[in-house]
Amino acid sequence: MSREQAFLDLLKPLARHPAARGLADDAAVLELDPGPLVLTHDMIVEGVHYLPDDPPGDVAWKLVAVNLSDLAAKGARPVGVLLGYALGNVDDDAAFVAGLEQALSAFDVTLLGGDTVRMPGASPRAHGLTAIGKAPPHGAPSRAGAMVGDLLYMTGRVGAAGLGLAIARGERDGPAEWLAAYRRPQPRLAEGQALASLVHAMADISDGLLIDAARMANASRLAVEIDLPVVPVPEGADRMTAVTAGDDYELLFAAPPGLNVSQPGLAMITPIGRFRDGSGLTLNGEQGVLALPDVLGYEHDAP
């Protein structure tokens, strides 16, 4: 039996939905209620988006979570995913499937299909995932759309994943929850769905709070200011490091003052700044305006 077939056999129990056609067909055939779809595709590369010795189950979880976080930012309800997987060794593949099953089950999403490939030699591997969801009833918010007078809000806190990455690299110690924040991020799906009709703009915080806030302001053709002392960060974290660290997958959104989300069980929502006429990002400290750090967040391959 080929390695690809062995991997497919592991995946089949995850693809119970009839749309997946038992992963035996050329494509998935998906029946959905009418209404707009939300579609996203993110890749992760070994040595770039994850560490070569990150547990394969955590890599699978993260691949699902980063894509579902994009759906969360649109207020979408996830439906299914297609996986593009580069085979590793047999044990790693089984551990990857176990983590994939945990993530799909945790977020109530089905595996619809995908592809399995081999990278030549000892190449770093690259995996991709496409997530499909249903848009919220009153339309999917975009990154643009913030209005003058809107406050900038965020869910949860930022910085734990960055601290977790430092732990994973052996650079420091810290509580297990930091490492979990890095390896098993929780996309804010319930929050995104509850917020979609209340916000003027929404995005997830994947590259860092400051850079993602600056992008929202830029897309909205406005200026944004952030009050650094009120940004929720883990206890003991350096605040400036936390707001420039990536991988937290919280939601960032623009909405009028006095936002009232009545649904119980959601993550904490904190107003951390405001939009005004103009352009650019201003960072306020206790004593006035702060100098911006040289790097606002993860800028992919910026020179």
Place this chain on the structure above:
Amino acid sequence: MSREQAFLDLLKPLARHPAARGLADDAAVLELDPGPLVLTHDMIVEGVHYLPDDPPGDVAWKLVAVNLSDLAAKGARPVGVLLGYALGNVDDDAAFVAGLEQALSAFDVTLLGGDTVRMPGASPRAHGLTAIGKAPPHGAPSRAGAMVGDLLYMTGRVGAAGLGLAIARGERDGPAEWLAAYRRPQPRLAEGQALASLVHAMADISDGLLIDAARMANASRLAVEIDLPVVPVPEGADRMTAVTAGDDYELLFAAPPGLNVSQPGLAMITPIGRFRDGSGLTLNGEQGVLALPDVLGYEHDAP
């Protein structure tokens, strides 16, 4: 400007559909007429699915074509694609985008979104593409479903892409159309749509006629026999090589005898065999049953 941003700027003219949100958002938001969707995701890896010195525009074309071929096998009408691209050098990236634009334009598909990553160092690159289509009105055929008494039919001919690969590798000479068959395959979209309601089973021939026919028979729990002398192959091609070569992206389907497709302008359709009770593949020659070759086609990572 970052390399990723420069690439995005090249892609933006290909993403004119409002669903793509100018590639500036976390996800695409796609409005479609009601009805089932067909979804597929294929990856291609440098040195595995394409040669490192294949022109980048041809790599882009092939990435689109192999995915659209999966939609063709379901009789689907393509709607859009999401691209996962690993950056190369600046010239290669521009050539890739040019080929992508040619393919999307040729097949009338829009770019909805995706992701751009960097592979570390001089790693072989991996790209993925997800294609979304609308299922045909009377349902999407599957690989299973062939019935006793059905004939096995194929569109076009097989073997040209394999000959083209040999040319690309510098192993032989041959007409430009063979190289084009390897580098710029033409998914049989019109044929798939015309055939969908007439067939009992359909698949594309991506890994080789013999292996793909054997898979259809196996999925249908039937035996299949193929008459080798009637299989259309390029003039001068070795027939056994042609029926075990991959990458031709013709359609293979099971339908009753006397199939009549009236739509003009479609590729040639040839009955090449039949389904019967039992299991396995039989290959008939001029003088009787032939020994099967050791390798029926491309089996991915078979040991």
